[in-house]
Amino acid sequence: MDKTAAEVLPSQAFGAVHTSVAHESAARHVSGTAVYIDDMPEPAGLLHAYLALSNISHGMIRALDLSAVRAAPGVVGVLTASDIPGLNDMSAMNRKDEPILAKDKIEFDGQALFAVIAQTREQARRACSLAKIDYDELPAAIDFADIDTRNGKLVTEPLVLTRGDTEAEIASAPHSLSGEIRIGGQEHFYLEGQIAMAMPNDGDEIMVYSSTQYPAEVQRTVAHALNVPFHAVEIHTRRMGGAFGGKETQATQFAAIAALAAQKFNKPIKIRPDRDDDMRLTGKRHDFNVSYRVGFDDDGRIRGVDYHYALRCGYSADLSGAVADRALLHCDNTYYYPAVHAVSAPLYTNTASNTAFRGFGGPQGVLGCERVMEEIAFALGKDPLEVRKANFYGTRDCNITPYRQEVEDNIIGRLVRELEKTSEYARRRREIRAFNAQNRFIKRGLALVPVKFGMSFTNTNSNQAGALLHVYTDGSVQINHGGTEMGQGLYIKVAQVVAQELNIDISQIKATATTTGKVPNASATAGSTGSDLNGMAARDAAIKIRKRLAAFAAKTYGGTPDDVAFLPGCVQVGSTRITFADLVKQAQFARVQLSATGFYKTPKISWDRTKAFGKPYYYFAYGASCSEVSIDTLTGEYIVERVDILHDAGKSLNMAIDIGQIEGGFIQGMGWLTTEELIWGRNGFLRTHAPSTYKIPLASDRPKIFNVALTGWSRNHEAISYRSKGVGEPPLLHGISVLHALSDAVASVANHCICPRLDAPATPERVLMAIERLRAQSG
Structure with a gap:
């Protein structure tokens, strides 16, 4: 081997x-x-389950009257926490902090209280609203504004990366600056929603058809809930209509409800929430608040940097610890830091527990450090690409990451040089400056952003x-x-x-x-x-x-x-x-x-989290994207004019599949940083809980010119599937170049003298507010 x-x-x-x-x-x-689960022929006697959701964000259940629910047309029965014979828990890593059904305490608006089992799905859904519930409400922490990001309640242990004397390096550097960036979350918006169908078999055996990325985790949760051995539970997954991380741990709740109801009523059970309830029930990509301090020289080379990555996790840990860890492990992106201090803060909030999402913290980690590169460029009056290249691994004598892994397969310099040439970066940048000088209302922007992405699970035993x-x-x-x-x-x-x-x-x-x-x-x-x-x-x-x-x-x-x-x-x-x-x-x-x-x-990997030391990644995948945008300074609306991507898939197993993944990943990353905005009311109710209010990119939002290429010459130096490299997650990070292109366009209204500090998502409203802020600051 x-x-x-x-x-x-x-x-x-x-x-x-x-x-x-x-x-x-x-x-x-x-x-x-x-054939997806909802397309399968329904077995004789199939019943439907539906979940009733809380309508407060934090509090205790004082009284729960289900008599009208049980008497509703078509209702066969109700499943509550007290009906679970085993563990009422669906937590990742078996932390026992996330109940399948709430028993006494409500931790977020939309938490599942009980399940109604009925002859039809519509009957079950309508019966859920007939319950009479009295609550004792408690204060709720919903947004970063409600939390002390430095000392707030945590759902899991933070990670600290440190090397060198960061404080001394920042203090002694010729230049220094500080700031922060707010990075929004993202809804998975899979085309096929969460769904499961359970069928009781002989004895205590049960078969569950589950739309899940993690059948073994679903098996564990279902077995624990039913109080049966793992061998009595079989999980079957033929295909999913998208997942993006949203069906890694989140699918367990629906499978468990279906299995519990199938066991209790000895009938096949199907559960499929409406899109609105799916979005209220399930976790999202973590939103982050990243603060930073950095010291650098006249060429823009970083001497020392200090990061604080606060993330809003929801009411339970789920996978937040691993997401926060990966964010920190990507705070260097393609850059070498002589001295670095970085800490995560996985914060408790009264919202659904955020979870895995394509990139798994890596995009947020990279976005934080790319803001630092942009800030340095504005401080020195340089092209941001010049600053990025000055800090690349390979430009100094050391290629050691903040977590002490050596970057042995570094190809970022060659890759970026090739993309600069094929995208005609230098020529277009000159032309865009000339265009902006001649046009009062329409401004254009250009950005080229590199990517380095570690490939392996940081949880070593998962490899x-x-x-x-x-x-x-x-x-x-x-x-x-x-x-x-x-x-x-x-x-x-x-x-x-x-x-x-x-x-x-x-x-x-x-x-x-x-x-x-x-x-x-x-x-x-x-x-x-x-x-x-x-x-x-x-x-x-x-x-x-x-x-x-x-x-x-x-x-x-x-x-x-x-x-x-x-x-x-x-x-x-x-x-x-x-x-x-x-x-x-x-x-x-x-x-x-x-x-x-x-x-x-996977060989040759090790990771000691307590020491923040080791080789968590078997190899790295690289890439770069160059994006050009135009914005209307009167409205903040914008168009993505052109995108060029050069990506490293090693020696690709299947070029067509990989290019499709790159195109889709980029569009999803672009959507995360532009149109996709999650908004909670002060009561914790998710206001953007449907396609009418949550805006994923449309076909018309794609770049007018969209060039995607594989390096061709790259090879994975490790013995993985014929020198190929994984290609599912890294391309999403290419969407970061769109945010920086928007920033470049906004900066033109103040002659590129002020960093716009665009938060994400950079909706037209945020772009317009940034334009007005820069105009006011520049006089």
Whole structure:
């Protein structure tokens, strides 16, 4: 498993890795025949569950009268916290701080109180509103304005990164400055909402169809709630209509409710909330308040920097600790800090517990440090790109991160030089300055922002995967692994890996639904590790099969296993050539095992959180984006004129899939930083709880010119799936260049003498307010 890709590839492979094979469900997606949970035929006797939600943000339940609910048309029964036979807990990491159903205390507006079970979904939903509830309300902390960001209540332990004497370096530097940036959250807005369907089986067994990125976590939560062993619970996930992190831990509540109701009423149960309730119930991307102090020299090189990353977590820990950690581990982005002090503050609030979201804290960490680069550029009157390049890893003698990992695979300098050239950055920057000087109301802006993203789970034990591979006597192959398919193309990439190892056509391979009954204890499909981990586990299984077949062929036709060549669709042994299917048939007749398990664990990684020291990432992925915008200074409205992205996917497993991921990730990142704004009322009610008030990017919001390219020359130096790199999360960070391009355009109204300090999301209202503020400051 330590050999390079060139050493282990069968010769003349076809239809396999490094080719643009279509997504395995592409035709079904566009034709509407892909089956999601709500498309499955409903079993006889199916009942529907719906959750009743609180309408206060903080308080105690004084009295709960459900008599009218139980008497409502079609209602079969009600499920409350007291009906849960096991643990009333759905917390991540088994922290026991997040109940499936509230019992006495209400921690946020929209918290689930009880579930109604009825003949139809509409009957269950309507019955929920008939409950009579008396509360004793308590003061609520909703926004950063309600919290002491330095000394507020925390939901989990903070992380501190430190190296060198930061205070001394800032004090002695020729220049210094301080400031802060407010970074908004983001709704996942998956096309398929949260959903689960549970079916009771023999004895205490239960099958749950769950739209989840983390079947093993759902299995654990359901088993604990039912008070049964894990082996009695099987979680089945064929595909999701999007997830983006929102179905990593958040799916557990819906699966648990469906399973609990199925056990209590001995009927199949389905639960699917309306979009409004889905958005109220579930956590979002964490919003951050990042404050900073930095000392730097005349060239803009940082000498010392101090960061404080406060994040609004909600009422329980969920994954906030890991999100906060990754934010700090990305506070350097592509830059070397001689001295650094950074601390996280995961703050308690009376809102739904925020959770994983594509990038998992990395985007917020990078955005904080990119604000610092921008501030330095304005302070020195330099092009922000010049300051960024002056601080790159590789420009000084040390390539050590604040957490003591050496950046061994640094390609950011070459990558940015290439993008500068292909995007014609220098020429366009001159032209934009000339345009702004001649136009009073329309201003343009340009920004080029680099990205470095660490690839691996910081929770070291999560970096493992399993696979199960079957070869049938007609030569067809079935592969199952612990990764889940949410539209990102994981299934086809893993199938390509298997096709490569066996040297058979991709059409002979079928990836089957992810299930805890086939591959147990799998990690979440998250952190851009899906192809890395599951691809390597599947490869391990395929290599075992290939070795068995090679040994059988050598024994049958003469020679040694090393003499056996796996050619496209056939096997060569000396002068004998036999089709793959015929060899398999003969091997099965000779009692050769044609099923194999595969396993992979990421090597060379370690992370001591207590010391903030180690190598949490196996490798880094890089990229850069150059964005140009135009803004109307009378209204604050803007257009993204052009975007050029150059991204490092290593030696891509599937170029078409990867470019699609880059395009989609960028648009989602752009939406996070521009139009997508979460607003809570002072009572804690989420006002932006529907498509009518929450604005994701439209097709018309895409850049007028959108150029996306892969580096082509980059290779992963580590032995991951044929030198490829994970590509799910890093592209989202390219949206940061749009925010900085907007800032550049706004700055033109004050002749680029004042940093606009745009907070995110930079809605047209915020852009307009920044314009007016700069005009007032510049006189």
